[in-house]
Structures are given as C-alpha cells and as structure tokens.
Amino acid sequence: MKPLLRPISLSAYAGIYIVLTLGLFALLGWLTLGQLDRADRDIRQLQLEAAEAEFDAAMAGIANQARTEARGLAQWDEVRQQLAEPTYYPYWRGYRMLRSDLLSGHTLAAHLYNAQGRGLAMLENVQMPRKIEGADQRLVMEGSTLNLYLFEPIYGFAGGEEVIGYVGLKKDFIPWFVQSSRFHYLDEESFVFDLGDGDTIPVEALGEHVAFGLRANPQAEVVREVMEKAVVRLAFTISLLAILFYVMQALLLAVPLRGLTRDIDRMKDAARPLRIRGNDRFMPIAELDKVRRSLSEYQEKLSEVHTDLDEKNKTLWQMAHHDPLTGAYNRRAFDVDWAKLNDVISGRRIDVAFLLFDCNHFKAINDTYGHQVGDEVIRILARRINEGLRHGDRLYRLGGDEFATLLLNCGEPDAHMVAERCAELVSIHDFSELGIKEPVRLSVGVSLSGGGDAGALDALHWQADIAMYRAKRPGSPSIQFYREDMGDGADALVSNQVASAVYDVLRHNQGIEMHYQPVVRTATGETEYFEALARIVHADELLMPGSFLPVVEARRLEVEFDAVVLEAVLADLDAGVIPEGTGVAINLSGHSVVSPRVLDRLEAFCRHRDAYKLVLEVTETALIRQLESATRNLHLARDQGFVVALDDFGSGYSSLRYLGDMPVDVVKFDVTMIEQMARGGERRRMMERIARLITEAGYQLVAEGIESEAVYASIRAAGFHAAQGYLIGPPTRPPERRRVG
Amino acid sequence: MKRGRTWWMLLLLLPLGMSPLHAEVIPQKLGTGVTATAEYRPGDPGRPAVLILHGFLQTRDFSTVRRLADAVHDRGFSVLTPTLRLGIDARAQSLPCEAIHTHTMDQSVDELAQWVTWLADQGHARIVLIGHSSGSTTEAIYLATRAHPKVTQAILLSLVPFGPGPLLFETEAHAAAARQALARGADTLGTYALAYCRRYPAPPASFLSYYDWSRTRMAEVLAEIEVPLHVVIGGGDQRMTAPWMAALRDSPAEVMVVEGANHFFHDMHEFDMLETVEPLLTGTP
Known part of the structure; x- marks a missing residue:
C-alpha cells in the first residue's frame, strides 16, 4: 500500500x-x-x-x-x-x-x-x-x-x-x-x-x-523613511540570509546527502557490494561524516560478509549441484538445467542431443567386488565420460551408474562421435587395477530433437531411455539412437516393467484405466462426485499409482501422463460411464497446471460442465513452485467451469497465507490430518479449529481417508463438506454411487 | 553748596519712577469750548503755588519739567503743570514737528492766563511762574501783557526768543513766505521751519505767531515785566547767543548761569539748576 x-x-x-x-x-x-x-x-x-x-x-x-x-x-x-x-x-x-x-x-x-x-x-x-x-x-x-x-x-x-x-x-x-x-x-x-x-x-x-x-512633518517623514529603509534593509538581509541558508543547506546537507544516496543506490543496483565513493572527501557536517563513515564501515563489513557468503554459496551450490562421489553434476543440477533448456530453446530450432549412459553389469560388479570398488568404477566412469564430452558440456549423474548429458547445437553425427568417444575412453580404461577382470562397457542411448517443440524436448528423456535399454540388449551396438519403431511390438519391452507400462500408456494410450472413488456430501450422505484415480493395466497386471508415478516423475513425464488421464476421463464422460448428476475430480501435477497443452485440453470438458461437477485437484506443493503462472491458469480453468480443490492440505507447507493467495474453492485435508482427528484429544481440537477457520473463510472442506464411522462423525461435526475413503467406498470401475448414513 | 546738592539728589531719587501720589489731572474748558489739562498737586497752603510750563511742542511730562515739578512739590509747594493744547483737546503727547501746527502763541498765552486764574481761584495768594525754553517765552509774554496780580515771581529757565539763531532752523525766507501767504489771505499750509523743527507744516499766521517773538521784541517784553524775574540759563546752552545774553543782562531780570549746563540742564546739571531754583522759591516773600 x-x-x-x-x-x-x-x-x-x-x-x-x-x-x-x-x-x-x-x-x-x-x-x-x-x-x-x-x-x-x-x-x-x-x-x-x-x-x-x-x-x-x-x-x-x-x-x-x-x-x-x-x-x-x-x-x-x-x-x-x-x-x-x-x-x-x-x-x-x-x-x-x-x-x-x-x-x-x-x-x-x-x-x-x-x-x-x-x-x-x-x-x-x-x-x-x-x-x-x-x-x-x-x-x-x-x-x-x-x-x-x-x-x-x-x-x-x-x-x-x-x-x-x-x-x-x-x-x-x-x-x-x-x-x-x-x-x-x-x-x-x-x-x-x-x-x-x-x-x-x-x-x-x-x-x-x-x-x-x-x-510637512519632517520628524514623522524621517521616522517613516527610517522605518521603510529598515524594512527594506531587513527584507534584503533576510532574503540574503535565506539564499545563504539555501546554498548552505545545499552545500552542507543536500549535496552530500544526494551523493550518499547515489552511492547507496549504486550499491543497491550493483551485483556486488561497492565501496562508498569519496570516503576521504571532506564532509562539512560532522554528523553526516559520521553517517558516511558508519555506512562505509557497514558497507565494508557487508562486503566481507557478502564475499564470505559468496564463497559459502559457491560451496553450497557446488554441493547442491554436484555429485560428491564423482564431482559430476547431480540430479538437481540436471532438473535445473533441463528447465533452463526448455526456456532457452522454446520456439527456436536448435538441435539438441540427449545422451544417456549406463554401465553394463554394474550391479554384478558392485555385488562381486564390493561397494568401494563400485564407487571407484563410478568415479572412473564419470572422469572418462567427461573427457569424451566437448568443452563446456555438462555431465550429470542421474543415479547409480546412470549418467546423462545434453548437447546443444549437436546433430546426429556429432552426437554419435561424442557417444563413441565416451564409450571408447571407458573401454580402453584399465579396470584391472581395481581387480576387475571383466570388461567394463558403457551402453549409450541417444535421442535427438531438432525443433523448439516443448513436447519433443519432454520426450527426449524417455526416448533416450528406450534407446539405452535397446543398447543393453545382447548383440546390440552399445550406442543406440532412438527411433520411432523402437516402441513397436516386442521392442517395447524394456528391462523395467513399470517404465515399459508407462511408455506404453504415453506412446499408444494403451493400458490406462480410470477408477473412481466416491466423494459423499456429509450433509446428505449422497455421492457428490468421484475422484478419478489412474491405474495401468500391463501384462494382465493392474499397476497402482504407487508403482508407476515415481517412474513418471523420474522421467519428467507428468504432463504427458496427465494428458493421457484427461483423455481417459473425457472418454468416460463421453461414454456415460460416470453417472450424471455427480461429478469428477481429476488430479493434476504441478507441471501440468502450468502447461498450456494441458490447459488446452481442459476446454473439451466444457461440454460436460452442466451435467457434471468438474473438479481439478492440485497439490499445494505443485502450486507453490510456480504460484503466479499456476494461479493464472487455474483462474482460466475456473472460468471454464472447473472447481479447484487443493489436494493433500497438511502434507506440505500447509500455510494459510498461501491458501489465501491461491484460486482454490475446495480444501482437501490430507489423510495425515484426518488421522490426527481420529486420535482425538488436543490434536483433534486443533484440527477442528483449523477446519473451522478454513470453513469460515469460505472454503469447502473435503476429508479423505475416512475409514471409520467415528472419524466420519467427527469430520461432519467439524463442518466438513464432503468425505471420501474406504468407509464410503473404494475406487471402482465403473464408478459406484454410495450413500452414507 | 555741595551739601545742598546732595539733599536735592536724595529728594529727587526718592520718588523716582513713581507717579505723584497726590497728582490730579484737571480738565479745563477753555473759552472756545475746547479742553486743556493740567496736573495739580497741592502743597503747603502757606507757600506760593508754582506753575511750571513746558517747552515748545512738549508736555508737562517732559523730563526737565517733570523733575523740576517733583522737586518743587517735594519742597512743600503746590504745583500746577499744564500741557498746552496746541490745537488738540486734552493733548497728552508731545507734538511732532511734522504734525500740522494750527496753534498760535496767543492761544498758549491765553491758556496760561486761564491756568493762573484757576490757581488764583483755588485760593493761592501767591503764584510763582516757572517756565522752560519757549514755556519761559510764553510766560514772559504773559507777564508783560496780562499778568494776574497774584503772580509774585517768575523764574524763567533757558529763556530764548524765536527767530533765526544758532541751532534754530527758521529763516527770514520762511517768514517772508509766510507773510506773503498771509498777505494773499491764503490760509493754506506752508512748510516752514521753527525752533528745532526743520519741517514745520503750519498756516502762515500760526507760524508767524511764534516767529515774530524775536530777540528784540522779547527784550522789550522783559522790560515790561513787573514781578521779580529770574532767568536761569545753562552755561553750555548754545542757543544763548551773545546778543541775547547781553539783552538779558540789560533786562530787569536777574540772570543766573548754571555752569556747563545745556539748554535742558541734562545730567548732573539738573541738580545744579534745582539748587539754583530752590533758594529763589524759598526766598519768595
């Protein structure tokens, strides 16, 4: 204000x-x-x-x-x-x-x-x-x-x-x-x-x-003349004194103060703390001189602290973005660089090559020769791969024996040359000094992107992943470039079943199956809407989110996956799978909330907004990461008829201040919060007070994880608007309307 | 002489600056209906009354006359000091030479005669006349022509005739002009000179009424005066020409000279004059 x-x-x-x-x-x-x-x-x-x-x-x-x-x-x-x-x-x-x-x-x-x-x-x-x-x-x-x-x-x-x-x-x-x-x-x-x-x-x-x-009265005239002259002289004197006062204040106060202010502004705008100029210049006012000296001393101290902080930040950044074992950049640095890459090449035609390295049989080496040898192998691998990269290229250790690099302005020949050089440097290294008798080889999966399409970039990782697993197959060349046909048929099978299932879902929209858990309104006990929960059917097995979501997140496939989920729910709505008069709640990841592609797909739901209550569930953690753009998109979604629910409230920041900043209609208490209520006592009273506070603020409260009548009764008493959990009904397909009480 | 002089001085200084306490201004209707005034201060009835007449164009307040009158009265004499009208009713101021002078010597002598008569009417058995300058001339003419019988003595101070003489401005030419005008019957003013007046506007008859009292004629007048006559003159009076002094000495009058005194007995000579006059008065029978 x-x-x-x-x-x-x-x-x-x-x-x-x-x-x-x-x-x-x-x-x-x-x-x-x-x-x-x-x-x-x-x-x-x-x-x-x-x-x-x-x-x-x-x-x-x-x-x-x-x-x-x-x-x-x-x-x-x-x-x-x-x-x-x-x-x-x-x-x-x-x-x-x-x-x-x-x-x-x-x-x-x-x-x-x-x-x-x-x-x-x-x-x-x-x-x-x-x-x-x-x-x-x-x-x-x-x-x-x-x-x-x-x-x-x-x-x-x-x-x-x-x-x-x-x-x-x-x-x-x-x-x-x-x-x-x-x-x-x-x-x-x-x-x-x-x-x-x-x-x-x-x-x-x-x-x-x-x-x-x-x-004429000469005395009176003389007195008047004297008085008038006195007034004029006094006016002249006061004017002169005023000008002198103005000049003095300008010279003694205003100019030195402006100089100080300029120095402070300059220091404020500077990347690093600067010294105050004219520290040895004569300052006519003792107090100002003291201020300048104090400021200068403070600035020097600040500069020292800044330098020290820089050092520490550098160290911290180094520690935060580097793998302590190998010195290569770590997963966090990879995530940051990946996000930057998206910004840098957005809308531009820049050739990008994504190289994924994996050591063949590393698990066996580790198990055979011990962790220390394993760690040393990892260090050597990092060093050799680094030597094979171009100057300025970064090597990331994504985990275990998995390394990756991003090569900008790099076409297939150059990428191939780099991959070969890295593989060669590893193959010629003498690991026998570590007592390892077997040859240590690299498998390299490479994916390429020639345009600025964000979707293509997002696909690079899993494409390189597929190529890398192809390279690991016996008899295959150790360097594989991803091709479209690699996902077909038996080639789609990779060593990781779950990842394979995820890739099937993403590439072919196959295997995704939406289950719906009822959410009842506490006031009536009737089903108000269903929460859509994704399942993947793979090899006659039903994969639960707990198994495939880590793969989705690890491969940064959230946007693609959410897009598939949206399509699946939309198809169920179109097919009338979900009973009319109810609604559906769809979970969106943080990446999806800020993705224009996902937002575009929400438009298709507008045709159902009269018959269904449409709810978007987002986690507060996802919102907070990119609060501004997320807020903007959620406002657009609300305009399209969606109700926005804040999922898992209480599992993350749980800040009421953030809640006020978010375009949220429904707050969904996390299971852990509900468990607190179930325990009773002071914790229950605190939860009830929080619930009452949020309700009074105008939000609808939804409790999840309701598994007993007692908890249900307590959340009703606490003013919760709706509830879901196994007491009410498990996720099913097709959705089943339930009534409580 | 010296002791007497001191006495006169004390006598004169005592009333100096004071008006006579018993003075009375007497208005006198004259025969023509006009009014003259005189100051009368009664004295010792046993002593003769003294009439003192002022000089030409003056009044009784002229200093010589005033001091003399004071001194005489202080000696116990009744004193009458008239102021001649000179053509002005109840005249109180001296008449300047430049004023119009229609008065005549005869009018003055008549006035004097009336005042003497008035004194006699007051019961004074003896009257002494004292005059100064032309006042003496007027008194001499009076005494020679119509003296009252009670006038027993005359003391004439600085007695001088009219007509040409030292310090006098009238000339024969003035007289001739006046006579010619008079002969023409004209009564117009003429500008003459008379006595100490260089310019004296007057009808010719008025002028000649004074001018004609010449030394010779006055000598004749003195010879006709029958009362004891004393003439007191200043030794330094330049108007006293030798012929006139000779005439005086040839007259019946006793001539007494105050050495060094001028015509007005100024300064210390005033006392000498008084010392001369006083014995004459006290010696009056």
Whole structure:
C-alpha cells in the first residue's frame, strides 16, 4: 500500500522554510507599514487639529493686533486734532497718518470718520468706505485679495467715553496674517478661500471659508523613511540570509546527502557490494561524516560478509549441484538445467542431443567386488565420460551408474562421435587395477530433437531411455539412437516393467484405466462426485499409482501422463460411464497446471460442465513452485467451469497465507490430518479449529481417508463438506454411487 | 553748596519712577469750548503755588519739567503743570514737528492766563511762574501783557526768543513766505521751519505767531515785566547767543548761569539748576 504522502527533498523543505520565512516577514513588514500608515494618519489628524488651533489662535492674535493698531491710532493726539480741525486732513492723512509708525505693514488704506461715521473728507482713491455704521471688523474678498476692514472708535481724550469719531484701516489680510503669525503645523502657502469677489464675512467666520494644507512633518517623514529603509534593509538581509541558508543547506546537507544516496543506490543496483565513493572527501557536517563513515564501515563489513557468503554459496551450490562421489553434476543440477533448456530453446530450432549412459553389469560388479570398488568404477566412469564430452558440456549423474548429458547445437553425427568417444575412453580404461577382470562397457542411448517443440524436448528423456535399454540388449551396438519403431511390438519391452507400462500408456494410450472413488456430501450422505484415480493395466497386471508415478516423475513425464488421464476421463464422460448428476475430480501435477497443452485440453470438458461437477485437484506443493503462472491458469480453468480443490492440505507447507493467495474453492485435508482427528484429544481440537477457520473463510472442506464411522462423525461435526475413503467406498470401475448414513 | 546738592539728589531719587501720589489731572474748558489739562498737586497752603510750563511742542511730562515739578512739590509747594493744547483737546503727547501746527502763541498765552486764574481761584495768594525754553517765552509774554496780580515771581529757565539763531532752523525766507501767504489771505499750509523743527507744516499766521517773538521784541517784553524775574540759563546752552545774553543782562531780570549746563540742564546739571531754583522759591516773600 502506497503511503498517502510522498516524502519530499531536503531542498524542498528548505525552500518551503524560506518561502514561509519570507512570507512571514512580508506579513510582518506589511503590518509594520500598516501601523506606520495608521501612525501617519494619527499624526496627520493631530497636526490638523493643531493647525486648526493654530489658525484660530493666529486669527485671534491678528484680530487683537488689528484692534491694538487701530486703538493706537485712535489714541493718537493728531487724530483727535484732525477730528477737531479737519481743514488740513488730506495733507495730514497723506503725510502723517499713512506714514505713521503706528500703522503696521500691509496697510492698504486708512481713513478717519466723524462721530456720525462720515469720512472726514471726500477724497479720491481713499480705498475706504465713505460712510460707516460704527465700529466693525470684516473681511471682504476684492478680486483675488482678501482685505480686512477695521473700524475702531475714537474717544474724546484718554479715559473718555464720548465717541468723537472712528479710525478705519484696510489691510491686505493674508500676507499680514501670514507674516504676523508663526505656523508650525499649518502650511501658510496653501490657503484657499471659498469666497467670491465682493463676499463679506465677519472676521471670526473666516475659519468656515478657508481650507489649508499641513506643513510637512519632517520628524514623522524621517521616522517613516527610517522605518521603510529598515524594512527594506531587513527584507534584503533576510532574503540574503535565506539564499545563504539555501546554498548552505545545499552545500552542507543536500549535496552530500544526494551523493550518499547515489552511492547507496549504486550499491543497491550493483551485483556486488561497492565501496562508498569519496570516503576521504571532506564532509562539512560532522554528523553526516559520521553517517558516511558508519555506512562505509557497514558497507565494508557487508562486503566481507557478502564475499564470505559468496564463497559459502559457491560451496553450497557446488554441493547442491554436484555429485560428491564423482564431482559430476547431480540430479538437481540436471532438473535445473533441463528447465533452463526448455526456456532457452522454446520456439527456436536448435538441435539438441540427449545422451544417456549406463554401465553394463554394474550391479554384478558392485555385488562381486564390493561397494568401494563400485564407487571407484563410478568415479572412473564419470572422469572418462567427461573427457569424451566437448568443452563446456555438462555431465550429470542421474543415479547409480546412470549418467546423462545434453548437447546443444549437436546433430546426429556429432552426437554419435561424442557417444563413441565416451564409450571408447571407458573401454580402453584399465579396470584391472581395481581387480576387475571383466570388461567394463558403457551402453549409450541417444535421442535427438531438432525443433523448439516443448513436447519433443519432454520426450527426449524417455526416448533416450528406450534407446539405452535397446543398447543393453545382447548383440546390440552399445550406442543406440532412438527411433520411432523402437516402441513397436516386442521392442517395447524394456528391462523395467513399470517404465515399459508407462511408455506404453504415453506412446499408444494403451493400458490406462480410470477408477473412481466416491466423494459423499456429509450433509446428505449422497455421492457428490468421484475422484478419478489412474491405474495401468500391463501384462494382465493392474499397476497402482504407487508403482508407476515415481517412474513418471523420474522421467519428467507428468504432463504427458496427465494428458493421457484427461483423455481417459473425457472418454468416460463421453461414454456415460460416470453417472450424471455427480461429478469428477481429476488430479493434476504441478507441471501440468502450468502447461498450456494441458490447459488446452481442459476446454473439451466444457461440454460436460452442466451435467457434471468438474473438479481439478492440485497439490499445494505443485502450486507453490510456480504460484503466479499456476494461479493464472487455474483462474482460466475456473472460468471454464472447473472447481479447484487443493489436494493433500497438511502434507506440505500447509500455510494459510498461501491458501489465501491461491484460486482454490475446495480444501482437501490430507489423510495425515484426518488421522490426527481420529486420535482425538488436543490434536483433534486443533484440527477442528483449523477446519473451522478454513470453513469460515469460505472454503469447502473435503476429508479423505475416512475409514471409520467415528472419524466420519467427527469430520461432519467439524463442518466438513464432503468425505471420501474406504468407509464410503473404494475406487471402482465403473464408478459406484454410495450413500452414507 | 555741595551739601545742598546732595539733599536735592536724595529728594529727587526718592520718588523716582513713581507717579505723584497726590497728582490730579484737571480738565479745563477753555473759552472756545475746547479742553486743556493740567496736573495739580497741592502743597503747603502757606507757600506760593508754582506753575511750571513746558517747552515748545512738549508736555508737562517732559523730563526737565517733570523733575523740576517733583522737586518743587517735594519742597512743600503746590504745583500746577499744564500741557498746552496746541490745537488738540486734552493733548497728552508731545507734538511732532511734522504734525500740522494750527496753534498760535496767543492761544498758549491765553491758556496760561486761564491756568493762573484757576490757581488764583483755588485760593493761592501767591503764584510763582516757572517756565522752560519757549514755556519761559510764553510766560514772559504773559507777564508783560496780562499778568494776574497774584503772580509774585517768575523764574524763567533757558529763556530764548524765536527767530533765526544758532541751532534754530527758521529763516527770514520762511517768514517772508509766510507773510506773503498771509498777505494773499491764503490760509493754506506752508512748510516752514521753527525752533528745532526743520519741517514745520503750519498756516502762515500760526507760524508767524511764534516767529515774530524775536530777540528784540522779547527784550522789550522783559522790560515790561513787573514781578521779580529770574532767568536761569545753562552755561553750555548754545542757543544763548551773545546778543541775547547781553539783552538779558540789560533786562530787569536777574540772570543766573548754571555752569556747563545745556539748554535742558541734562545730567548732573539738573541738580545744579534745582539748587539754583530752590533758594529763589524759598526766598519768595
């Protein structure tokens, strides 16, 4: 099961960290700048309020200043002189009043009025009203100039209350206002008035008609500039540190780690353990250096162990695949090479010669001169035959005095030459040194195959076997090549009766006879199906599987034999030998399960699947050998209507895990398991628990070897689906339906 | 002399910077309906009242007059210090040269006469007139023309005539121009010079009302004064020309010179002037 999350690289983590750090900083920077903006707004608001207060104070100040100035004039003796005697007022106004120090700058005009508010003289360009209503202060927009008109009463003499006239002033208000006031917050250059030409307002109402800007706040701007620069510098620094951090982690961690990973991957993919590269290279991180050194040391140890293991494997393989007596390859090596050969030449036209060697009268030599001499003879035979083989050819000791070799790309002449050379080398050897007086000779059976047909290859062994037995016949040449006619008539007889019977069955489909043992359903006691069991009738004798199956297996004839069995059962089905409404179970070897030829033959059974229950029985050992291909084929068989039964459960691996991996419908308990149940006690309880476990897993359980009522009762109680055994009925031909209970 | 001077100094320093505690500003409606003011500080009823008149275009607050008035009052005399109107009701400020001068010497003499009368009306049996500069001139003209009988003595400080002279800017040309304008019947302003004023805007009649009180005419005035007359002059007063000094010495007046003093008796000469005046007052019968 794949993990939900895939691990990511150190650089990616570093990148994420950097992005998160930068993101966090950006957020903090944004918040800081936001706070600066808020502080700016607050400061600006305070400045605005201060500017408004400043404006009001300045207005009050200028109004007071204007009034003071006007009062100064009103208290001037010469002003009262003019009111009393205005004869020379124009002169006095021009030379005295307008030039008086009592008038401040920005005075545009000044004029005196009598107690009735009339100007003292009708002057031209006086720029002042001719008549006033009394004391007053007002602002008048004249063109683009805002003028202040101020009229202040003049009293008779100091301390007097009698108004004898008025002094009037006209001021260019804005320049006067600006120059007379000091502004810290208000920008005096920014005054804008919403007054039109001729508009007149009271002085105190000016605040309602003016808009102004604020002076730049250098402190706030400096603070903001400093803060912004600080943020930018900090951002630059953090970015630089992030890049530095990334580069550092890349240089210090990621690159060395990748190097280590590459080395480990390379070592993983290598056939042999390698040393970690750059072991002497500088590793900047102490912990990493320690890891590398530890790994390197571990790798060196592993390499040593591997080398040692190689040696041991080599020795073991040597021991496992060689015959300790002769040094030749043994039967196991033969089986492996034979399987490889099938793969190598599958579908190709490669000439293959199979040579089977057998020592004539070896049993007599062994019996006459003893086992030690016999063993020495075997060793000499192996050496001499080996000397006769071509370079690279392998010699296998199949058992006793039987040797074999497989010659690739070898036609009949070459095979014959090799066989002759081997026989010659044995015949010229001086066995008298062992005290053997009789000549020691080889019989050689040779079979040839020119195509890639798997069936032809499978036949090589028994063909060479037949040829070899022909060579042993008195008067026959000691080297015999298999021919088709060797199986005919009396020539079919070989020294081994059972093998002969098997070969008869395989070559002529003669002698095979199927017997059927009933399998009853425990729930009903009725026969559910029959297990087909092969018998060979040979020379009026009925050969049981215990005698011929070893020959079949030894000669690798399982596929051919199973094919014959399938044909025989099919024939019985076609002939109606097996009662309808029942079924038939057919045993298949492991080789047959993975054989396409056998699978093809199963198709023919499809026509009976409606009338019969069709069961294929396979052993778990056979399945496990080639689990994948066997599983695939059994699925196909199930699709064709077969029920798959796992035979002899408990005799082999008996692994419930394997059971889960197999396409099995029925589990057939081996006789040994049933015997455990018959014994009772704890073993029975354990078997019952296993049976219950398998039943609950959805399998049908079949018990074989039921020979007593008590055992039958116990397996019924244990939940077995079906049972077979001599209690129910022995294998018979024709099949006999039985009922139990 | 030295002990007396020290006494004057202490007397003057005591009220320095203080307004006269018993001072009263007296408004006086004049005959034309206008108002003049004077400061009156009553003193010992047994002693003569002293009227002190300020100089040209000044007020009673002119320093020489103020200090003299303080000192005299402190000696127990009732003191009246009028400020001449010079055409301005209740005038309180000195009149700049550049102001329009419609006032005349006759108006000033009339005002003085009214204040003397006012003093006499207050019950003062003896009145001493003290003047400074043109105030002395005004008082001399008053004494020569309409002196109140209760005026028993006059002390005229820095008495100078109008008309051309050292440190004075009026010229015959100014007078001629004024006379011509007056002859034309024009009452327009003329720009003249008078006394220490280089520019003196005034109608011609006003200008001539001062200008015509020349050295010769003033000598005649002095000769007509009947009360004991003392003229105190500064030895360093450059406006005291030799002919005028000769005229003074030829007059009935006793001429007393404060050595080294200028026209205003500035600095320490102020005390010398006071020491000169005080015996004259106390010696008043």
